[in-house]
Amino acid sequence: MDFxxxxxxxLIVFPLLAAAGLFLIKSPQVARAYxxxxxxxxxxxxxxxxxxxxxxxxxxxxxxxWVPQWGLEYAxxxxxxxxxxxxxxLAILPLCVLCSWTYISKRxxxxxxxxxxxxxxxxxxxxxxxxxxxxxxxxxMLIPMYLMIAVWGGDQRRYASLKFFLYTLAGxxxxxxxxxxxxxxxxTFSIPELMHTNFSFNFQYWAFLAMALAFAIKxxxxxxxxxxxxxxxQAPSAGSVILAAVLLKMGTYGFLRFCLPLTPDxxxxxxPLMIAMSVASILYGGAIALGQxxxxxxxxxxxxxxxxxxxxxxxxxxxRGVEGALFQMLNHGIITGALFMMIGAVYERSxxxxxxxxxGLGKYLPAFMGFWGLFxxxxxxxxxxxxxxxxxxxxTGAFQKSYVVGALLxxxxxxxxxxxxxxxxxxxxxxxxxxxxxxxxxxxxxxxxIIPALFVFYIGLAPKLFFDVIDPSVEKLVNDLKARTxxxxxxxxxxxxxxxxxxxxxAEPVNN
Amino acid sequence: xxxxxxxxxxxxxxxLLIVALFCQSLGDGSDTPPAERWLPYFAGFGxxxxxxxxxxxxxxFGGAYKLDMLSQFFKLAIAAGFYVAVLNAARQPSLQxxxxxxxxxxxxxxxxxxxxxxxxxxLITIYIALEISSYxxxxxxxxxxxxxxxxxxGAAEAAIKYILFGAVATAIALYGFSxxxxxxxxxxxxxxxxxxxxxxxxxxxxxxxxxxxxGMFYKLALFPFHFWCPDVYQGASNxxxxxxxxxxxxGAVVVLVRLAVLLKPGLEITTLLAILGGLSMTFGNLxxxxxxxxxxxxxxxxxxxxxxxMVGLVSGTAMGLSAxxxxxxxxxxxxxxxxxxxxxxxxxxxxxxxxxLNGLYKRSPGLAFALGVGAFALVGLPPTxxxxxxxxxxxxxxxxxxxxxxxxxxxxxxxxxxYYLSLVRHxxxxxxxxxxxVPDNSAFSVCGAGxxxxxxxxxxxxxxxxxxxxxxxxxQLMP
Numbered sequence: 001m002d003f004x005x006x007x008x009x010x011l012i013v014f015p016l017l018a019a020a021g022l023f024l025i026k027s028p029q030v031a032r033a034y035x036x037x038x039x040x041x042x043x044x045x046x047x048x049x050x051x052x053x054x055x056x057x058x059x060x061x062x063x064x065x066w067v068p069q070w071g072l073e074y075a076x077x078x079x080x081x082x083x084x085x086x087x088x089x090l091a092i093l094p095l096c097v098l099c100s101w102t103y104i105s106k107r108x109x110x111x112x113x114x115x116x117x118x119x120x121x122x123x124x125x126x127x128x129x130x131x132x133x134x135x136x137x138x139x140x141m142l143i144p145m146y147l148m149i150a151v152w153g154g155d156q157r158r159y160a161s162l163k164f165f166l167y168t169l170a171g172x173x174x175x176x177x178x179x180x181x182x183x184x185x186x187x188t189f190s191i192p193e194l195m196h197t198n199f200s201f202n203f204q205y206w207a208f209l210a211m212a213l214a215f216a217i218k219x220x221x222x223x224x225x226x227x228x229x230x231x232x233x234q235a236p237s238a239g240s241v242i243l244a245a246v247l248l249k250m251g252t253y254g255f256l257r258f259c260l261p262l263t264p265d266x267x268x269x270x271x272p273l274m275i276a277m278s279v280a281s282i283l284y285g286g287a288i289a290l291g292q293x294x295x296x297x298x299x300x301x302x303x304x305x306x307x308x309x310x311x312x313x314x315x316x317x318x319x320r321g322v323e324g325a326l327f328q329m330l331n332h333g334i335i336t337g338a339l340f341m342m343i344g345a346v347y348e349r350s351x352x353x354x355x356x357x358x359x360g361l362g363k364y365l366p367a368f369m370g371f372w373g374l375f376x377x378x379x380x381x382x383x384x385x386x387x388x389x390x391x392x393x394x395x396t397g398a399f400q401k402s403y404v405v406g407a408l409l410x411x412x413x414x415x416x417x418x419x420x421x422x423x424x425x426x427x428x429x430x431x432x433x434x435x436x437x438x439x440x441x442x443x444x445x446x447x448x449x450i451i452p453a454l455f456v457f458y459i460g461l462a463p464k465l466f467f468d469v470i471d472p473s474v475e476k477l478v479n480d481l482k483a484r485t486x487x488x489x490x491x492x493x494x495x496x497x498x499x500x501x502x503x504x505x506x507a508e509p510v511n512n
Numbered sequence: 513x514x515x516x517x518x519x520x521x522x523x524x525x526x527x528l529l530i531v532a533l534f535c536q537s538l539g540d541g542s543d544t545p546p547a548e549r550w551l552p553y554f555a556g557f558g559x560x561x562x563x564x565x566x567x568x569x570x571x572x573f574g575g576a577y578k579l580d581m582l583s584q585f586f587k588l589a590i591a592a593g594f595y596v597a598v599l600n601a602a603r604q605p606s607l608q609x610x611x612x613x614x615x616x617x618x619x620x621x622x623x624x625x626x627x628x629x630x631x632x633x634x635l636i637t638i639y640i641a642l643e644i645s646s647y648x649x650x651x652x653x654x655x656x657x658x659x660x661x662x663x664x665x666g667a668a669e670a671a672i673k674y675i676l677f678g679a680v681a682t683a684i685a686l687y688g689f690s691x692x693x694x695x696x697x698x699x700x701x702x703x704x705x706x707x708x709x710x711x712x713x714x715x716x717x718x719x720x721x722x723x724x725x726x727g728m729f730y731k732l733a734l735f736p737f738h739f740w741c742p743d744v745y746q747g748a749s750n751x752x753x754x755x756x757x758x759x760x761x762x763g764a765v766v767v768l769v770r771l772a773v774l775l776k777p778g779l780e781i782t783t784l785l786a787i788l789g790g791l792s793m794t795f796g797n798l799x800x801x802x803x804x805x806x807x808x809x810x811x812x813x814x815x816x817x818x819x820x821x822m823v824g825l826v827s828g829t830a831m832g833l834s835a836x837x838x839x840x841x842x843x844x845x846x847x848x849x850x851x852x853x854x855x856x857x858x859x860x861x862x863x864x865x866x867x868x869l870n871g872l873y874k875r876s877p878g879l880a881f882a883l884g885v886g887a888f889a890l891v892g893l894p895p896t897x898x899x900x901x902x903x904x905x906x907x908x909x910x911x912x913x914x915x916x917x918x919x920x921x922x923x924x925x926x927x928x929x930x931y932y933l934s935l936v937r938h939x940x941x942x943x944x945x946x947x948x949x950v951p952d953n954s955a956f957s958v959c960g961a962g963x964x965x966x967x968x969x970x971x972x973x974x975x976x977x978x979x980x981x982x983x984x985x986x987x988q989l990m991p
Contacts, residue, residue, distance in 0.1 A: 067900075067976045069983050070907065132903065136894035143888060146933075150941045158941055165933060169891075170926035177906065177922045184911045 003048040006062050008076040010045050011090070011123045014038075019116035028108035032101055035112040039094040042119070046090050052083055054468045056476040058129060058192060066133070071189055075129035080473030081256050081326065082126040084466070085249055088333045089122040091451075092245045096238040098448040099341040103237055103348060104152060111152055114144035115238065122246050126253060131179045131189045135172075138250065142168055145239065145247065153234040160227075160234035167227040171217035178210035182262065195261040198484065201269075208266035211258050212274070218251030221274075221311055222281040225304045232300035233353070237344025240296070244303055244340055245333035252310045252329055256322070260314070260477060264484045267315070274315040279408050281308030286415030290422065295346075296353045298423055299339050302379065305416060306332045312405075313394040317481060321397025322474045327466065328390035331459065335378045335387060338452040342372055345445050349438045355426050360433025367441045369428050371449045376424045378456045380416035386459035519568045519579055522587050525561045526594075526624045529554055533617035540610065547613045548602035555595040562588040575700060576634035581985035582837070586630035586766045589841055593759045594623040596848050599960060601751040603952070606657045606664070606861035615655055619755055621648035626763035635689050635699040635724065638767055642727060643682060645763055649756060650675045656749040656861075670747025677740040681730030688723025691716050705773050711780045718781050725771065725785075731764035733811075734818040735792035742799075742811030750858055753807050754851030757814055758844045765840040768825055769833050773989050777828040777913040789822025790920045797927040806854055806864040809931055810847065813890060816928060817843050820905060823921055827909040834986030835904035838979055842889075842901035842971070849886040849964040853879050856957040858949050866934060871944030876951040880939045882961035887935040889968045892925050896972035904979070 018038035025031045053059060058077035066072040078086055096115055104111050121144070124137030142165060150161035183189050186197045199207070217224045228248075232240050260267050285305030292298035306328065313325030343353065345368070350357050362369045378385035381392070391413060399406035441449070459466060517524065529551070536544050566588070568579045597619060601607075607615060625645030632638040653674055656667035693699055695716040696707045708714050709721065726737060733741040745753040775782040796815030803809035821843070824836030856879055857872065858864050873880040889896035902925070906918045951957075971978055 065976075066974075067979060069976070069979055070904065136899070139894050139899070143893065146936075147940065150937060158937060161941075162930075162933065162937070166926070166929060169893075169929050173922040173926045174919075176903070177910075177919060180903075180907045180910045180918070183907060 007046070007048045007060050008078070008086075008123065008127045009062055011042065011086075012076075012120050012127075014042055014045055015093075015116040015120040015123075018042075019113045019120075022109050022113050022116075025109060028105075031109045031112055032097065035116065036094060036097045038116065039097055039119075042093060043090055046087070049078075049083070049087065052078075052469065054080075054472060056080065056472040060127075061129070066130075071183065072132050073130045073190060074133060075190060076124075076127045076133075077129045078127050080470040081477070082253065083469055084326065084330050085126045085246075085253060086123055088249070088330060089119060089126065089246050092241060092333070092337060093119045095337070095341065095448045095451065096241055098444055099241065099344055100236065100238040101444055103344050107151065111148070111236075111238075114148050115242075118144040118148075118242055122242075122250075125250055129191050131182060131191060131194075134191075135176060135179055138172060138175075139169075141247070141250075145243065148239040148242075149231055149235045152236040152239065155234075156230070157234045160230040163227045164231040167217055167224070171214040171224075174210040175214035178207045181207060181210075191257065191262075195480070199263065201265050204263040204266035205269070208259055208263040208270060211254065211263070212270070215251040215254035215259070216277070216311075218254065219248060219307045219311060220251070220304065221277045221308070222284050222304065223277075225281065225285070228304060229297050229300040232303070232340075233294065233296045237340055237347070240340040240344075241337045244299075245337035248303065248307055249329050249333060252307065252314060252325065255311065255314050256325070256477065260317075260481055264481045267481070268317070268485050271315045271317065275312060275405060278308045278312035278315065279405065279412070281305060282312070282409065282412035283415070286412055286419065289419040290415060292419075293355055294353050295355055295358065295423060295427075296340070296343050298355075298419060299336060299343065302416065302419065303332070303336055305412060306336070306379075308412070309391060309394045309409075312409075313397055316394075316397040316401045316405075317478060318397050318400050319474060319478055320393050320400060322478055323467070323470060324390050324393025324395075324397055326470050326474065327386075327393055327459075327463070330466070331378070331386040331390045334452045334455050334459075335375050338371075338375045338449060338456075339379065341448055342368070342375065345441070350434060355423055355430075357434055359426050359430030359435075360428075361435045361438075362428035363433065364435040364438055365440045367446070371441075371453060372427065373424060374453055374456060376420045378460070380420050381413060384457075384460050386456050386463075388460060389463050516570075519565070519570055519572065520577075521565045522558070522562045522591065523624065523627050525558055526591075526620060526627060529558070530617055530620045530624060533613050533620060537613035537617055546609065547616050548598075551616055552595070552599050552602060555591075555598045558591045559588070559595055562591045571633075573637075575702075576637045577628075577631050578633040579631055581981065581988050582766065582769065583631040585837065585981055585985050586762055587627050589844065590623055590626050590630065590759055590762055593762065593844055593848065594619070596852070596960075596964070597623075597751075597755045597759065600754050600848075600852055600855055603956075604749060604751045604855075604861070605859065606749045607655055607751075608657060611655060615652060618648040618652045621645075622652070622755070623759060626759055629763040630766040632767070633701045633770060635692065635701075639682070639685065639689065639727070642685075642731070642763070642767075645760060646678050646682070646731070649760070650678065652752055653744060653748045653756070656747075656752070664747070664749075666747040667749065668747075670744045673740050673747075674744050677737075678730065681727050681737060685724050685727025688720045688726065691720025692724060693720075695720065701770055701773070709774055709776075709779055709781060718779075721771070721774070722781055722784060725768070728764045728767050728771075729788070729818075731760045732768070732818040732821070733761075733814050734788055734822070735795050735815060736788075738792065738796070738815040738818070741814055742803075742808045745807040745811035745814075746805055746863060749861060750807065750851065750855040750863075753810075754848065754855060757810065757851060758847045761814070761818070762840055762844060765821060765836060768821075769836055769986075770989065772825040772828075772833060772836075775826065775828060777826065782826050782828065785822050786826045786914045786917050789819040789826070790917050791819070792816065792822070793819030793921060793924045794927075797924050797931075800931045801927070803931070804866050806866060806869070806935075809866075810850060813928070813932075814847070816924065817890075819924075820902065820921060823905045823909045823914070823917055826914050826917065827912045829908060829912065830986040830990040831904075831983070832908040832912070832986075833989055834979070834982035835901070835908040837985060838975070838982045839901035839905055841978065841982075842897040842968075845964065845968050845971070846886055846889045846896075846898055849882060849961070849968055850890070852961055852964055853883045853886065856952045856961065859952040860949060862949060864949070866938050867942075867945065868949055869935065869938040870942035870948065872939040872951065875944065875948070876953050876958075878953070878958035879951055879961055882965040883939055884936050885965040885968055887932040889972070891929050891932045894972065895969060897968045897975070898972070900972050900975040900979075904975075 121141035800812035
């Protein structure tokens with residue numbers, strides 16, 4: 001399909017150009033309005049994405065040579081797995097600008113520069129079809145996020161930002177080694193081509209470990225989660241929103257895009273470990289969230305639990321599980337993003353994130369509490385909200401896989417309800433109320449909360465459209481995985497036929 | 513082949529500059545325009561001269577001097593680096609006006625020696641070129657005045673260290689050369705490439721070559737020849753350190769690239785190089801973690817980067833050599849950028865501590881941004897030249913027997929992030945204290961930083977063009 005311009009490239013380049021344009025602006029207020037305008041224009045540029053075809057192919061594909069001597073391609077494209085993530089990234093940007101409108105008062109231009117840079121890198125991560133291109137965007141995104149936490153963060157911002165950077169960078173250095181190993185063994189950096197290459201189990205074993213470390217830190221899975229609460233608590237609210245809504249998804253996206261298709265045997269081999277870590281994340285995140293006195297920290301730990309559902313769904317290897325994982329990724333982005341925006345809004349009134357300083361809001365800020373209640377319900381998966389769809393699917397997948405895993409999830413879901421009720425009840429009716437003089441939501445805050453609220457209901461009540469988008473790709477992913485792991489077993493049982501043996505060695509030698 | 517002076521125009525042009533500077537240094541400087549006024553234009557023209565003589569090829573002076581892609585590639589880089597170094601030193605606060613012609617003359621001689629080094633294909637020629645480039649630096653390092661106008665004792669100490677170390681290293685190299693000559697009976701690289709370099713076949717030659725390479729390791733500051741590096745950077749003035757940290761590494765790399773043709777993976781000497789590379793990067797990065805003085809930190813970071821370059825050299829492929837050459841370029845560009853910022857921030861010529869960077873974003877947003885680009889490039893984060901260089905290195909070396917070295921390299925990037933990040937952290941998140949240096953915010957300073965930063969970013973995003981030449985040069989050496 002031709003729209004007269006390369007859609008994804010424009011989505012990546014436009015924010016960068018807009019960010020450069022920021023330096024010509026002097027007034028902070030104009031910078032905010034300008035970035036809002038740019039983010040809405042970015043949505044318009046993304047309109048052709050709505051013509052997405054409901055099949056498993058990569059669409060909107062763009063290709064160009066980048067460094068031909070080294071086989072690097074500038075290849076972009078999206079399928080059902082990345083489609084929703086790209087849309088989520090685009091949709092989050094204007095909300096972030098709106099929720100930092102008064103929250104950020106110093107170095108406004110630079111802040112919006114980081115936001116735009118970030119969006120560009122995130123779109124790049126979700127749409128790259130070349131391993132190195134992916135890695136470039138994956139790392140490039142660390143810089144604006146680091147600056148956001150380190151410059152506009154809370155009291156312990158230096159500690160938190162450094163921890164964030166060290167953890168994520170240390171994880172991804174081995175990813176680079178894995179990428180290079182794929183090139184040398186598989187002969188190409190192209191992700192779609194590598195998906196059809198069979199690697200020896202030994203190779204898959206190490207490649208999986210190297211990649212899984214990077215992704216597990218990003219998700220984050222227990223026990224690699226310790227950077228997350230620090231980063232979330234210290235980041236400004238727009239930073240937390242992007243972190244929760246987009247950055248964490250890159251980890252799970254990595255599992256879906258790389259681990260399962262490229263190293264199927266190792267994925268199956270390590271699945272029990274990954275499932276155990278996911279269940280541990282769910283239970284641990286929930287239990288720790290229950291004990292928090294700081295609202296932001298509570299939501300941060302709840303993220304660990306929710307992302308546990310995602311990784312669990314992925315490593316169940318059945319249709320419902322992976323569908324549930326994708327739904328949960330989208331839902332967590334919407335719900336937790338909205339919760340962080342609300343925390344930012346209440347922080348501007350109380351200048352504290354402690355639960356005890358934000359009690360008794362129900363009488364004085366009814367609209368605020370109404371939204372909070374809605375997102376809290378969605379967060380623990382109340383039927384009729386989007387959270388229910390995702391958790392339900394993962395539950396179904398888990399019980400299909402094994403009753404034990406399913407049974408372990410029940411306390412996890414209960415914990416979710418428990419901590420959300422605890423904080424919400426205190427915020428709504430806790431005494432003494434601190435909110436007597438606060439004003440309720442203004443129109444700007446209404447705007448940025450009503451949009452996620454609509455999606456909470458839309459996905460909760462009519463998820464069919466989303467199933468249509470993701471199902472072909474998910475089915476292909478699961479079927480490919482099954483097919484490739486079973487052929488491998490057959491091959492292992494019988495002496496290797498020459499055809500398979502030929503595939504295992506790269507067809508043409510890599511000239512380096 | 514007939515000798516044709518046209519082929520060595522870049523060297524002759526550089527010699528001309530040196531002679532001009534020499535003549536100026538004879539007078540007291542009162543009736544000639546100051547060197548820093550006219551020299552930048554002529555050094556800039558030197559880049560053009562190098563571009564014009566890009567395609568020169570041939571074997572001169574009895575086969576000892578070779579003009580090929582590799583040599584022209586490096587000569588161009590040396591000319592460009594010399595230009596930046598001259599511009600950088602033009603406003604040196606810690607150098608008296610009357611000493612400047614001498615100062616620039618020595619820098620010019622050093623660059624000239626490096627140009628010869630990049631064409632030398634015979635061991636004695638290599639040795640002499642190495643000495644030309646080193647001796648002039650010995651003289652330059654102590655040229656640093658304190659605020660009271662007296663010579664800096666620290667700089668004198670640094671110079672003594674540099675000389676002693678240099679003398680020992682070159683003596684070792686010469687000693688190694690005698691072994692090579694005795695066992696292989698030739699000193700021409702083209703003939704040496706056909707001899708055996710195994711321990712079983714030629715133990716004497718292996719020892720000799722290892723010792724000879726010691727001379728290069730000294731220039732490159734590779735472990736265990738690195739001890740001078742942090743001390744000299746710290747003692748010398750910011751501008752001098754900027755030169756010492758960058759251009760001589762190009763000379764060392766070009767010789768090592770030529771010598772690497774002898775090294776096949778699996779040879780004892782190749783393994784030795786790999787081990788030294790691994791030690792160098794780990795040691796350099798770990799030491800840099802604890803530094804508070806900016807130049808000292810960059811000194812240890814050079815030690816680490818010298819280790820990274822080894823990764824390309826031990827792979828034994830044309831791609832590995834081109835990756836090493838490319839990385840050397842990237843290294844020089846990144847370091848010139850960092851030293852440019854340091855020299856501009858320390859406009860009073862002091863040694864910068866990390867705390868002196870506090871609040872730089874407010875005092876000089878342009879320089880702070882450039883420093884950020886430099887720091888992230890040195891870490892190896894995309895989209896900078898540092899990332900591409902590192903990526904080429906590990907791709908070329910993977911599966912050639914030294915996978916452990918590649919893993920060491922990527923893990924080292926994770927260690928290195930801490931101290932490079934502290935540059936950004938101090939510049940952007942701390943507020944300036946008292947007695948903070950006043951950065952030079954003139955257009956000259958900010959534009960220079962901007963251009964260097966743009967180079968680092970540009971070749972990070974589209975490295976194809978430059979890399980193409982590196983590949984051609986590598987393939988010429990190792991078809």
